[in-house]
Amino acid sequence: MKPTxxxxxxxxxxxxxxxxxxxxxxxxxxxxxxxxxxNPMRIKAVKKDIARIKTVLRENELKDSANA
Incomplete structure (x- = not known):
């Protein structure tokens, strides 16, 4: 998955x-x-996707708290 x-x-x-x-x-x-x-490289790709999703969730959380 791409960040966009x-x-x-x-x-x-x-x-x-x-x-x-x-x-x-x-x-x-x-x-x-x-x-x-x-394919052992799939583990690395899945870990990066998890990190991307967690980053976006945290960004959204911070944005929501700043707007409140």
Whole structure:
């Protein structure tokens, strides 16, 4: 996901996507442990997507608190 795509999502969509990515990361780590992971770089990509989503959520939270 690109940062521009993440910023266009609503808070509910971001939370849902974050939950899905965390589940995917868990599965990837499990596959890595049992040596069935095809693409180990996918773990890095998922971690970066999680970080992007958390960053946007925090930015939105700060923006909302500044407006209140």
């Amino acid at each position: 795509e993440v910023r266009q999502l609503s808070a509910e969509e971001l939370e849902s996507k974050l939950k899905d990515l965390k589940a995917e990361l868990f599965n990837l780590r499990f596959q890595l442990t049992i040596n069935q992971l095809d």
